[in-house]
Structures are given as C-alpha cells and as structure tokens.
Amino acid sequence: MEAFKTSALADALKAIGLDPQDxxxxxxxxxxxxxxxxxxxxxGPRTESEVVNRDEERGxxxxxxxxxxxxxxxxxxxxxxxDYCGGSSLLCATSRGICMLVAERKDSxxxxxxxxxxxxxxxxxxxxxxxPEAPSNGHWSNYPITTLTRLAENFxxxxxxxxxxxxxxxxxxxxxSSSAVVCSVFLAFDAVNKDISNAHAQxxxxxxxxxxxxxxxxxTEGDLYEYLGxxxxxxxxxxxxxxxxxxxxxxxxxxxxxxxxxxxSLILCSYRxxxxxxxxxxxxxxxxxxxxxxxxAAKTGDAMKLFNDQALRAxxxxxxxxxxxxxxxxxxxxxxxxxxxxxTSIGYEDKExxxxxxxxxxxxxxKWNIQQHKSRDLLPLESLKSRVSHFVxxxxxxxxxxxxxxxxRDLKALAKFSALSQEMAETTLRNQVKATAALAKxxxxxxxxxxxxxxxxxxxxxxxxxxxxxxxxxMNEWREDYLSIFPENSSRASFFSFQPQDGGGLLGSExxxxxxxxxx
Numbered sequence: 001m002e003a004f005k006t007s008a009l010a011d012a013l014k015a016i017g018l019d020p021q022d023x024x025x026x027x028x029x030x031x032x033x034x035x036x037x038x039x040x041x042x043x044g045p046r047t048e049s050e051v052v053n054r055d056e057e058r059g060x061x062x063x064x065x066x067x068x069x070x071x072x073x074x075x076x077x078x079x080x081x082x083d084y085c086g087g088s089s090l091l092c093a094t095s096r097g098i099c100m101l102v103a104e105r106k107d108s109x110x111x112x113x114x115x116x117x118x119x120x121x122x123x124x125x126x127x128x129x130x131x132p133e134a135p136s137n138g139h140w141s142n143y144p145i146t147t148l149t150r151l152a153e154n155f156x157x158x159x160x161x162x163x164x165x166x167x168x169x170x171x172x173x174x175x176x177s178s179s180a181v182v183c184s185v186f187l188a189f190d191a192v193n194k195d196i197s198n199a200h201a202q203x204x205x206x207x208x209x210x211x212x213x214x215x216x217x218x219x220t221e222g223d224l225y226e227y228l229g230x231x232x233x234x235x236x237x238x239x240x241x242x243x244x245x246x247x248x249x250x251x252x253x254x255x256x257x258x259x260x261x262x263x264x265s266l267i268l269c270s271y272r273x274x275x276x277x278x279x280x281x282x283x284x285x286x287x288x289x290x291x292x293x294x295x296x297a298a299k300t301g302d303a304m305k306l307f308n309d310q311a312l313r314a315x316x317x318x319x320x321x322x323x324x325x326x327x328x329x330x331x332x333x334x335x336x337x338x339x340x341x342x343x344t345s346i347g348y349e350d351k352e353x354x355x356x357x358x359x360x361x362x363x364x365x366x367k368w369n370i371q372q373h374k375s376r377d378l379l380p381l382e383s384l385k386s387r388v389s390h391f392v393x394x395x396x397x398x399x400x401x402x403x404x405x406x407x408x409r410d411l412k413a414l415a416k417f418s419a420l421s422q423e424m425a426e427t428t429l430r431n432q433v434k435a436t437a438a439l440a441k442x443x444x445x446x447x448x449x450x451x452x453x454x455x456x457x458x459x460x461x462x463x464x465x466x467x468x469x470x471x472x473x474x475m476n477e478w479r480e481d482y483l484s485i486f487p488e489n490s491s492r493a494s495f496f497s498f499q500p501q502d503g504g505g506l507l508g509s510e511x512x513x514x515x516x517x518x519x520x
Contacts, residue, residue, distance in 0.1 A: 009068075012507040016070065017263045022095045025168055029099040030068060032115045033164035037066075037101055040113060040121070040162065067191055071184045071504035072097035073175030074257035075288065075463055076454040077266065078402045078421045080394055080429060083229075083251030085314045086272035086327030087395035090402055091253065092282070092500035093261035094290070096169045100184050104192040105160040112144045112185070115166040126152045126160055134246070143178050143232075146246050147185040150231045154240040155213050158193045170494060172296035174455025178246070179254035182231055183504055191506065213240075221260065222274035228255035249311035250456075261503040268403050272325055280406050282500050287468045289475050289497045290461050291443065291482065293435040294489030297460035307456045310431065313387040316379055320367040321360070326391045333360045350397075357392050361385050390428040394421060411449050414465060418450030431457025435486055439478075442485075446477045471497045 009030060013023040072093035079089020108127040117140045124132060124145065131152060134145040152158075165184060169177045217238040218224045229252030230237045234245025252274050261267055266280045314326050323329035334356065368381045398421045405413035422440045426432045436453040443451035443464035451464040466474045479495045486493070 012068070013070075016502055016507070018095060018501075026070065026099050029115075029166035029168060030101065033099055033101045033113075033166040036113045036115055037103060037162060037164045040111065040164075067102040067188075068507045069100040069102065069184065069187055069191075069504060070097055070507060071100060071180050071187065072258060072261070072501055073169040073177060073180055074254055074261065075175065075290070076253065076257070077463065078394065078398050078418070078452065079253070080390075080421065080425055080454070080457070081310050081314070081431070082391060082395050082399070083253035083271040084249065084311050084325070085251075085318070085391050085395070086270070086325035087391060088268065088270040088277075088399045089253050090266055090268055090280075090399055090406075091257035091261065092266050092288075093257060093503050094169075094175060094288075095498035095501050096167075096175065096496065097504070098165055098167045098169060098180050098184050100166075100188065101164045102188040102191060103162045105162060107160050108158070109160040110148055110189075111160075111162045112141075113162075113164045114140060115164065116140075122148075124148045124152075126158055127156075140181075142246055143181040144185050146243075147182050147231050148189075150243060151186065151189050153243065155189075155193075158189065161188055161192045163188050170292045170461075172459070173292045174297050174453070174457075174460025175290075176254035176258060176455070179228075179232065180258055180504075182228060183255055183258045186228060186231075187504060187506075222256075222276070225256040225259060225274045226252045226271075228252065228259075249308045257503070259503045259505075261500065263500060263502045265500055266403075266406055268399075270327075272327065278403070280403060282406070283409050284499075285468055286449070287466055287471050287497050287499055289443075289448075289464045289466055289471060289478070289495065291439045291464065291478060292461045292492070292494045293433070293439055293459060294486070294492030294494075295433055295435045295459035296492070297456055297458055306431070306458050310387070310429070313379060313383055314391065317364060317384040317388050320364055320371065320384070326388065327395070330360065330392060330396070333363065353392070353397055357389060360392070361388060364388060386428050386430075390424055393424055393428075398424070414450045415444075418452045418465070419444070422452040425453055425457065429457070433457075433459055435482075435489060436460060436462055438485060439482055442481050443478055446474055446481065448474065448478075466497075 009027055010023055013026055018026065073096050075092050075094055077090040077092065079087065082089055108125055110124045110126060112122040122141045122144050126148070131149045132145055134142045134149070165181070167177070169175055169180060171177045217240050218227055227237045227240060229250065230242055232246050233249055234242045236242040251271050253269070253271065256269050256274055256276070257267070260276055262279050264282050266282055267276055268278045268280060269276050318324060318326045318329045321329035321333070323332055337356065337359065364385060365381060368378065368384065372378055398417050401413060401417045405417065426437055432453055436459070439462040440451045440453060443462060447470065448464035448466050451462055453460065453462045455461065464478065475495050475497060483490050483493060
C-alpha cells in the first residue's frame with residue numbers, strides 16, 4: 001500500500017479543496033480500502049450462493065479501471081424536518097465522509113466491503129432473483145442491500161462491481177452516514193454501467209444520466225435526488241417502482257446535499273419537487289465546528305419510531321387541511337386568504353406570518369373536531385398544531401432569514417435565527433435530547449456566532465459558527481465544558497471543524513491509474 005503515499009492521490013484530494021489534515025486522513029482511508037480490495041482478489045470470494053466457484057468468480061471479477069470517490073456527509077444549517085413536508089432547507093457538505101474504491105466486474109455480481117464492519121462482504125447478484133433479504137434495521141448492510149435491490153429492479157441487466165468503503169463520518173450523528181452509503185452505492189452502479197471515459201473524466205457536482213431509463217424517469221437533477229430518497233423511503237418515482245425501503249419516511253434533503261453541495265458555499269433547496277434555488281457564498285473568515293454529542297441518532301428501533309412520528313404528524317395535519325403535504329396546505333390557505341390565486345413568497349413579515357399561522361391552526365382545529373369521532377387513528381390536536389407551527393416558522397421565517405443573513409454576512413441575524421431554530425426544535429418539534437440542547441447553549445457561551453442541532457434529532461450533533469481565527473481555542477473549550485457535564489459520552493463524542501465542501505463524486509482522472517499503483 002506504499003503507493004498511497006505518492007503524489008497522485010494527494011494531488012487529487014488537494015484538487016477538491018481538502019486541507020492537509022483531511023488529505024492525510026483520507027489517504028489512509030483509501031489505503032485501507034485498497035488493502036481490503038486486494039485481499040478480496042487474493043483470497044477469493046468469501047461466498048454466499050451467488051459466487052460459489054472460485055475460478056468462475058476470479059474470471060467474472062477481473063478488474064477494470066479502479067475508480068475512487070469521495071462521498072461526504074451533510075450539515076443541515078436550518079430546515080429541520082421540512083423536506084418531506086415540501087419545505088426548504090439550507091445545506092452544505094462536510095469534510096468528513098466515505099472514501100470509496102470501485103472496480104468493474106465482467107459479471108453481474110456486486111461485492112461491497114466495509115473497512116469498519118463485517119469481514120465478509122455484502123454479495124448481491126443483480127441478475128439473480130429472489131434478491132437477498134435486507135437484514136433487520138440496525139445492521140449496516142440494510143442500506144447497500146436495499147439500494148442494490150431497488151437499482152436491480154428498476155434498471156435490470158447491468159454489470160456488477162467490487163466496492164470497498166472506508167469512512168471517517170461519525171455514524172448515527174445526524175450527518176446522514178446512512179444516506180451517504182445509499183449515494184455511494186448508486187454512484188458505483190452508475191459509474192460501471194456507462195462509458196466512463198468521458199462522463200467520469202473529471203469530478204462533477206452532478207450530471208443527468210445517459211441511460212434511457214434515467215432520461216425517461218429522472219429528467220432533472222432534482223428528480224435524481226428524489227429517486228435516491230425514494231430508495232430509502234420505498235416510494236415509487238415516476239415509473240420506477242418502489243419497495244419497502246429501509247423503514248424511514250424521510251425525504252430527499254440528505255441525498256441532495258450529499259451530491260449537489262458546492263465547495264465554499266451553502267445551497268438553498270426546496271422539496272416536492274426538489275429544486276436547488278441558489279448557491280450562497282460562505283464567508284471565508286468563518287468556519288463550522290461540529291460537536292458530536294455521543295448520543296446516537298440511529299434511525300432504528302425506538303429512534304426510527306420517533307423520526308417517523310414527526311412525518312406522521314405532518315402527513316396527518318396536511319391531510320386534515322386537504323393537501324398532500326404541509327407546504328401545499330399552507331399555499332392553498334394563503335391563496336384562499338388573498339383570493340388572487342398567486343403563489344406566495346417564502347418570506348413573511350412577523351405580524352403577517354403570525355396572523356396567517358393562527359388562521360390555519362384554527363382551520364386545522366375545526367377539521368380535527370369534525371373527524372375526531374370518525375377516526376380512531378387521529379392524533380391529538382395539540383400534537384398536530386405544534387407540528388404545523390414548527391413547519392411554518394422554520395420554513396417561512398427561519399430558512400429565508402438565515403439564507404439572507406449568510407448572503408449579507410449579518411452576524412446578528414445569524415445568531416438570532418439559529419437560536420430561534422434551536423428553540424423551536426426543543427419546544428415545538430421536540431426532537432432534542434439534553435446533550436444536544438446543552439451543546440447548543442455551551443457553543444454560544446464560548447463565543448460561537450450561532451449554533452443549532454441538525455439532522456433527525458433524538459441525539460446526534462450540533463453545528464457552531466465561529467471566526468476562523470478562534471477555531472482551535474473555541475473547539476477545545478467547547479469540548480472540555482461539554483464533557484465535564486456529560487462524561488458518560490466521552491468515548492463517543494467528537495469535535496471537528498470544516499468549511500463547506502463539494503458534493504460526492506469521482507476524484508480526478510489521475511485516479512484512474514490507481515489500479516496500476518496498487519497492483520490489483
């Protein structure tokens with residue numbers, strides 16, 4: 001693995017804007033990924049029934065060009081639980097993520113190795129039904145198997161590949177580590193099932209796929225991000241039939257951020273449909289510091305139920321208001337108030353927003369009173385009203401205000417509205433735990449411009465916005481203070497700083513020579 005100390009890898013990582021520390025860390029991850037792929041070639045298949053004969057496996061798996069990808073995690077600055085409601089969010093990609101090596105095979109077998117989890121790979125034959133059953137929620141292979149099953153069903157007859165995944169992204173920390181796996185498997189599938197010589201000659205943010213099936217069903221970039229979300233939630237997208245998914249009822253925010261993010265920028269997106277509205281330059285003198293609480297926010301078991309309950313509350317409230325999602329319920333309500341049929345803007349004055357919110361909550365209460373004796377599944381009225389209140393304030397007040405504040409480098413506004421987002425999460429959305437609430441408060445105590453929890457909630461992480469000159473001092477003080485209050489989280493908590501990075505994609509064309517470098 002000495003080849004991974006050469007300049008080719010370092011230059012490719014530097015070219016996507018990583019700092020020396022990140023370049024060193026990811027070089028080591030790629031070395032681990034290369035080692036596991038080389039070991040797989042040397043040792044044979046470690047097989048399930050799909051790959052039985054060693055000689056056949058070696059023939060089928062003869063390596064083509066080795067492709068290297070970096071697929072980041074994401075930070076949701078504001079826009080908590082808005083995507084599946086048809087709302088908006090402000091996003092960026094982190095410097096932490098998945099390092100992935102992909103080798104094309106001649107057969108239809110996919111083998112996915114993880115340097116972090118099981119010694120044996122996920123083995124999946126794209127052409128052999130019935131497909132393997134995804135394991136129970138909580139096992140890492142649930143996500144790659146669910147993704148491969150959906151891709152094989154929607155795009156049959158494609159080539160297989162070997163993949164090694166190595167990650168420095170904290171798991172169950174609210175940075176979409178599971179969605180990053182979905183995106184990674186998709187990028188590998190896409191890369192080996194087209195002429196890669198032109199489409200993958202250089203790293204790109206996103207591009208419309210060339211397959212006929214993609215052109216017909218996923219005509220825009222937004223459609224692609226929605227499809228990746230549908231892989232997780234199991235929904236059908238156009239003519240691409242869905243299945244059970246992984247068990248969560250989320251939207252496409254994570255996948256949009258992971259693929260579409262831009263270096264040194266924030267992206268403002270809305271959903272249902274997914275649209276990237278603007279790219280906002282991130283102030284060069286500022287930096288994000290992430291505090292991982294050490295309280296896992298895994299979307300499994302009780303945590304999955306808590307996450308899905310948020311979506312259920314939103315869906316039931318929208319249904320009572322006669323709409324498929326809360327954004328359409330709000331839009332219809334606003335049109336009825338104005339009587340002109342015109343679409344509203346996303347930003348409102350405080351008085352206007354408060355009046356409109358009171359009226360839609362009154363409407364919700366009337367509809368609930370009518371239905372309460374007809375449906376045994378109706379959720380409590382106050383639960384539905386608080387869910388609508390959170391969505392309206394987060395989506396129509398906080399998100400546009402934060403986007404404007406970043407554009408204008410308005411530090412007072414950044415402090416005000418990030419604090420409001422955190423307060424609403426604690427008191428109205430109620431998806432915070434003591435550790436994340438404390439992290440946000442402690443960040444401001446130690447001089448952060450603003451701070452807020454992000455992700456699904458019920459654990460996870462908090463971002464803090466700081467002056468770059470003070471990053472190290474701030475991070476050390478923040479960590480020390482937090483762990484003095486929550487010493488039980490010391491083995492799982494972590495802290496790191498970054499400026500916004502590019503979305504996931506292939507490293508530069510020099511990386512296509514990696515197969516020769518590591519002699520696979």
